[in-house]
Amino acid sequence: MQRPSLTPGEIIDALTGQDASRRKTALQSLFENQALRKKAIAHVRRYGGNHQDGEDVFQEAIIVFDRKLRFGAWQADGSLEAYFMGIVRWHWYNTQQRNARMPVSLHQAPPEPPPGGNPELEYLLAERREQLDTLLDQLANKCRNLLKMYALDYSMDEIARQMGFANDKVAKKEAYLCRKRFRVILKKHPELWQDFIIIRKQP
Amino acid sequence: MSTHPSEKLIQNYLRGQLPADERDQFEKQLKTDPALAEEVAQQLAELAAAEQLIASETRAWMQEWQKPAQPVFRVNRFGWLAAIAAGALLLIAAIYLFRQSEAVPQEQADQTTPAVEKPIVNEVPPVPAVEPKPQPAPAEKPVATTPKPATPNYLAEARQYFQEPVLSDIRRTGTDNNVSLIRQAQAAYAATDYQRTLDLLAQTDSLRQQSATFLEAHAMFHLNRFAAAETSFEKLVVQNSRQFRYPAEWGLLICRLANFPNRQQAFQQQFEALLNNPQHPYFEQAKNLENALKK
Numbered sequence: 001m002q003r004p005s006l007t008p009g010e011i012i013d014a015l016t017g018q019d020a021s022r023r024k025t026a027l028q029s030l031f032e033n034q035a036l037r038k039k040a041i042a043h044v045r046r047y048g049g050n051h052q053d054g055e056d057v058f059q060e061a062i063i064v065f066d067r068k069l070r071f072g073a074w075q076a077d078g079s080l081e082a083y084f085m086g087i088v089r090w091h092w093y094n095t096q097q098r099n100a101r102m103p104v105s106l107h108q109a110p111p112e113p114p115p116g117g118n119p120e121l122e123y124l125l126a127e128r129r130e131q132l133d134t135l136l137d138q139l140a141n142k143c144r145n146l147l148k149m150y151a152l153d154y155s156m157d158e159i160a161r162q163m164g165f166a167n168d169k170v171a172k173k174e175a176y177l178c179r180k181r182f183r184v185i186l187k188k189h190p191e192l193w194q195d196f197i198i199i200r201k202q203p
Numbered sequence: 204m205s206t207h208p209s210e211k212l213i214q215n216y217l218r219g220q221l222p223a224d225e226r227d228q229f230e231k232q233l234k235t236d237p238a239l240a241e242e243v244a245q246q247l248a249e250l251a252a253a254e255q256l257i258a259s260e261t262r263a264w265m266q267e268w269q270k271p272a273q274p275v276f277r278v279n280r281f282g283w284l285a286a287i288a289a290g291a292l293l294l295i296a297a298i299y300l301f302r303q304s305e306a307v308p309q310e311q312a313d314q315t316t317p318a319v320e321k322p323i324v325n326e327v328p329p330v331p332a333v334e335p336k337p338q339p340a341p342a343e344k345p346v347a348t349t350p351k352p353a354t355p356n357y358l359a360e361a362r363q364y365f366q367e368p369v370l371s372d373i374r375r376t377g378t379d380n381n382v383s384l385i386r387q388a389q390a391a392y393a394a395t396d397y398q399r400t401l402d403l404l405a406q407t408d409s410l411r412q413q414s415a416t417f418l419e420a421h422a423m424f425h426l427n428r429f430a431a432a433e434t435s436f437e438k439l440v441v442q443n444s445r446q447f448r449y450p451a452e453w454g455l456l457i458c459r460l461a462n463f464p465n466r467q468q469a470f471q472q473q474f475e476a477l478l479n480n481p482q483h484p485y486f487e488q489a490k491n492l493e494n495a496l497k498k
Contacts, residue, residue: 027261031268059265063258071218118219124251125258130430130465132248132255137434141405141419144256151253164406182252186245193248197240 008080015069018155020162030062036081040088047092057095061087064114070152073116086114120196131192138185143178150175213246263398263426361461364492366453368392368421385414397422413439417447420454424461433458433466452477453485460492 006014006029014026030036040061041054049057064087068074074083089111124132136144142163149159156168156175165171186193215221216229233240388403400422404415420435436458439451456477459470477489 024264027264028268031265059262062265063261066261067254067257072220116219118217118247120247121217121251121254124248125254128251129255132252133428133430134434136252136256137431141401141407145402145405147249147253148256148260151250151257179249182249183245186248193244196244196247197237 011080012069012074015066016072018153018158020149020152020154020158023152027062027066030065030084031059036084039081039085043085043088044092048096049092053092053095057088057092061091064091068114068117071117073114075115083114086112090114124192128192131189135182135185135189135192139178139182142174143181146171146175146178147182150179210246213243214250217243217247217250259426259428260398266426267396267398357463358461360492360495361457364460364488364495365424365457366450366488368417368450385412385418388415388418392418392422395425397425401426413442413444413447417451420451420458424454424458429458429462429466433462449484452483453488456489 006026011026011029014022017023037055037058040058041051044054044057045051061084065084068087074080090113093111136147139147145163146159149162154162156171159175160166160168160171163171163174165174212221212229216226221229233243384403384407388400388407391397391399391403401419404419404422407415416435416438420432420439423429423432423435433455436451436455439447440455444451452473456470456473459466459473463470474489474493477483477485478493480486483489
């Protein structure tokens, strides 16, 4: 990665760590990596997109990259930049297919999906985004923030600091209550998750 | 929520972090244990929701960073002279504008500050957000026009007709600290820092407060979270908020327009009802929107 202040190792540590400000710095470092951005945009332009498509794909790739790193998908034996570009290629290929903007098979061999991650989760995030939004909106902002920080695996101390709670015990209790509240909402909307039980039950 | 002892195991499974043998064993168990399968499916949905929030936050940050991340202008040796000249011109213009503003009478300045307790619907008359367009010959009865699929850009129309809130119009609730936070959120909103607006509103833990919900809905709209913004506006409509009811109804309509074609049916129903109610404060705006969509 280009930004001199953060090495690939530091980026991985920051994105998988428990420090909110370091995480933000790492994401900004990726976002401001002009060499990576140019590569992503060049790829998209080479395969039928324009500059804005390239910028959009670059930004979405950062989100996917962050998620995959947090889920432990990246193995230390490869290049982080190559991994990122794998996400760009995969994301752009899928975008083209979804939008049917061009007969992609004639221009571009299907790229390898970036390894790791959870395909069911990716499916939910791609196809049921609005339903998720509707459910999330039934939570107070405070609960949404807690749910987010819990998923980021922040320590209860960090959550308490970020949310202005008195201590980690309060943070833990609040996080528990918010998750419980969200579960109640989820149970009222089995259409969002029920089919994943059926899929698993199949031999 | 389950306090199942294997919650961490489920999380690791969902995050793809189990070793192959443990994963196989876990999947075998899933096929024979419906309760566990249901728990896993729900945790998956919870994880997806949390990841959606994380992605939204990252997108908002990237929006913030967008400006400084733009390529730096390269200026040649003559460019410096041009830059100095432009700076001087700007300075002159600023001095001129400053002197002009000093000449504005004080009472006129006072009039621009709305009363705090006055309902927003009275303060913001149903004036179109844009200059009214020429009206066609009036029909006997207003009829809603369903936007045709060929109509180019609903999102652009929605943005044009979206009405900004009157930021100073927040009810005071004694010395409640929430009011201070909401005012900070308003300042962030005025500075177009919509994610910070949401962050500040989050600290108030006052979703029930209508002012917070109203501002939150607007910030979400600007962050392109139309479904969420729609829900917030809808809450105010359902609550029949004296202060925000009508602006919220308009916001709701515009969110549905922005979310075309997903919310086409809901938009159409609401739009027809509004156009059939000339007493509605947003009737004129609806007519203008109808004309714009016809075009």
